[in-house]
Amino acid sequence: MTPRAACRLFVLAHGRSGxxxxxxxxxxxxxxxxxxGILERELTVARVQRHLEPLGIGGVERxxxxxxxxxxxxxxxALGGGGAVTLKLDAQGKTFAQALLRMPMDLPEGLAGAVxxxxxxxxxxxxxxxxxxx
Amino acid sequence: xxxxxxxxxxWGDWPQAPALQVRSxxxxxxxxxYLAEVTxxxxxxxxxxxxxxxxARDFVGDIGDLLPELMDRGIKVISxxxxxxxxxxxxxxxxxxxxxxxxxLRVGIVEGDDVFDRLGDPVGSGLPLRxxxxxxxxxxxxxxxLTSAHxxxxxxxxxxxxxxxxxxxxxxxxxxxxxxxxxxxxxxxxAPDDWDALALGTVVGHVLECGAQSTGGNYxxxxxxxxxxxxxxxxxxxxxxxxxxxxxxxxSLGGLVNGPSVKEQLLYEIGDPRAYITADCVTxxxxxxxxxxxxxxxxxxxxxxxxxxxTLKVSCVYSAGWKVSGQLTYCWPEALAKARAAGELVxxxxxxxxxxxxxxxxxxxxxxxxxxxxxxxxxxxxxxVVLRVSAKSTDRGACDRLGRELVGLILTGPPGATGYAAGxxxxxxxxxxxxxxxxRASIDPRVEVLG
Numbered sequence: 001m002t003p004r005a006a007c008r009l010f011v012l013a014h015g016r017s018g019x020x021x022x023x024x025x026x027x028x029x030x031x032x033x034x035x036x037g038i039l040e041r042e043l044t045v046a047r048v049q050r051h052l053e054p055l056g057i058g059g060v061e062r063x064x065x066x067x068x069x070x071x072x073x074x075x076x077x078a079l080g081g082g083g084a085v086t087l088k089l090d091a092q093g094k095t096f097a098q099a100l101l102r103m104p105m106d107l108p109e110g111l112a113g114a115v116x117x118x119x120x121x122x123x124x125x126x127x128x129x130x131x132x133x134x
Numbered sequence: 135x136x137x138x139x140x141x142x143x144x145w146g147d148w149p150q151a152p153a154l155q156v157r158s159x160x161x162x163x164x165x166x167x168y169l170a171e172v173t174x175x176x177x178x179x180x181x182x183x184x185x186x187x188x189x190a191r192d193f194v195g196d197i198g199d200l201l202p203e204l205m206d207r208g209i210k211v212i213s214x215x216x217x218x219x220x221x222x223x224x225x226x227x228x229x230x231x232x233x234x235x236x237x238x239l240r241v242g243i244v245e246g247d248d249v250f251d252r253l254g255d256p257v258g259s260g261l262p263l264r265x266x267x268x269x270x271x272x273x274x275x276x277x278x279x280l281t282s283a284h285x286x287x288x289x290x291x292x293x294x295x296x297x298x299x300x301x302x303x304x305x306x307x308x309x310x311x312x313x314x315x316x317x318x319x320x321x322x323x324x325a326p327d328d329w330d331a332l333a334l335g336t337v338v339g340h341v342l343e344c345g346a347q348s349t350g351g352n353y354x355x356x357x358x359x360x361x362x363x364x365x366x367x368x369x370x371x372x373x374x375x376x377x378x379x380x381x382x383x384x385x386s387l388g389g390l391v392n393g394p395s396v397k398e399q400l401l402y403e404i405g406d407p408r409a410y411i412t413a414d415c416v417t418x419x420x421x422x423x424x425x426x427x428x429x430x431x432x433x434x435x436x437x438x439x440x441x442x443x444x445t446l447k448v449s450c451v452y453s454a455g456w457k458v459s460g461q462l463t464y465c466w467p468e469a470l471a472k473a474r475a476a477g478e479l480v481x482x483x484x485x486x487x488x489x490x491x492x493x494x495x496x497x498x499x500x501x502x503x504x505x506x507x508x509x510x511x512x513x514x515x516x517x518x519v520v521l522r523v524s525a526k527s528t529d530r531g532a533c534d535r536l537g538r539e540l541v542g543l544i545l546t547g548p549p550g551a552t553g554y555a556a557g558x559x560x561x562x563x564x565x566x567x568x569x570x571x572x573x574r575a576s577i578d579p580r581v582e583v584l585g
Contacts, residue, residue, distance in 0.1 A: 085565075
């Protein structure tokens with residue numbers, strides 16, 4: 001039986017976020033070069049917008065950096081007016097990358113094994129890989 | 135080959151970094167950034183009270199102590215520590231050099247970024263400024279409340295100071311990347327229209343400007359496996375020419391430099407990666423060729439640049455009222471419910487005595503969704519929750535009152551409140567930021583070498 005996995009984006013990618021005025025940028029980077037294509041396909045503007053909606057945001061824009069295996073998202077109206085004036089605890093949007101990396105991901109067939117291999121015994125506890133006999 | 139070392143990413147960054155960079159191996163330049171966007175406004179207020187202040191005093195202490203070694207080994211220092219008073223900063227450093235018996239120190243200063251006195255009356259009429267965000271308030275509207283106005287200068291004036299023999303260059307407002315780009319332009323005689331070389335230097339500056347963020351600090355990819363983080367090494371860029379750089383660190387220090395660590399920093403605080411605009415050029419981040427060479431070495435090459443914009447960015451800071459934030463910790467049982475009730479209670483009590491609602495109010499529950507909101511998972515009855523209440527008002531007194539009312543909750547509100555040892559929260563002035571563009575020709579950077 002082919003292994004399948006219900007994980008979060010975090011197992012495939014890492015990233016960093018920061019502020020520019022009221023805009024937060026979220027850089028999302030593939031943990032392996034060959035996983036960039038998955039990010040490009042799965043992380044559509046619509047899906048990212050929907051995922052981040054509970055944080056109370058404006059529009060989302062996406063830019064590709066295939067040379068770095070990375071995507072850059074600009075999230076508008078994300079900081080209650082901007083880092084300098086906002087009342088929010090996370091005034092600089094430092095946690096937005098983590099928020100996006102929580103996105104649930106059903107790993108495509110054939111990828112679950114590669115994910116297990118990449119992480120070894122440090123695979124996050126909330127990533128469930130089933131069907132590979134382990 | 136030249137080695138450019140990052141020593142400080144912001145005012146308040148790890149205080150051990152500058153000395154570790156100087157003492158743990160060979161470097162030629164030490165670059166230190168001190169100026170976040172609102173830092174200049176804070177410094178401006180300090181200078182209004184004391185004309186000899188308005189710069190990053192920590193720089194004089196930290197670099198002052200290193201001066202004998204820096205001069206001895208010919209290491210040059212470039213820093214934005216000058217704040218709104220580079221001249222006073224330079225004079226303080228020269229005075230420290232005299233105390234230490236260091237002879238021959240020459241400190242270059244860059245001025246001309248401060249355009250506050252040129253704004254005109256009505257405000258904005260004196261300069262051809264165009265708002266960066268057309269939907270925001272107009273400059274005239276915020277005019278009476280302005281506290282500072284500074285243009286972001288590029289690498290050129292720093293290069294001029296180096297060419298005039300400065301050992302240390304202190305600037306005011308300049309682009310963060312200019313601090314590291316300047317020595318590259320200086321050492322390799324980069325032509326002012328060699329856009330690719332300027333772009334490579336800008337990328338180097340972008341990697342160095344956030345210090346340990348490229349060497350295992352704030353490292354989301356794999357923070358558990360960062361070696362010896364207790365003595366984390368800040369980044370060093372090695373260049374044999376202006377077309378390729380290797381990001382590395384001192385071998386004897388901790389931290390790491392690899393593909394993921396450098397990529398995280400490359401992606402930090404950028405907009406459209408095809409057009410990273412600075413005073414020196416427009417850099418295309420999608421052309422960066424990154425190669426992890428192993429052994430804490432990452433090579434950057436292939437960077438393409440385009441001509442610098444005809445305009446410079448101007449950042450104006452204005453007083454936008456008052457805010458206050460304070461917190462109390464509530465313990466199990468029902469920690470979250472009690473924190474919520476306490477937040478409502480303190481709001482009701484404060485607004486009743488102030489006589490009107492706050493312009494903005496925010497209650498957050500740290501430990502239960504303050505960062506991730508509805509994206510996170512809730513523990514049904516957490517051990518503790520930190521209530522964080524914040525409010526904005528044009529009235530300082532209203533904010534002050536909230537601080538007092540919050541502390542008053544301890545004996546008059548829900549049970550189990552603790553964590554108030556730091557005392558009563560005090561109001562702070564809100565620094566709004568107005569950004570605009572100004573034709574390059576309107577700004578005339580001045581360079582002088584003292585000592």
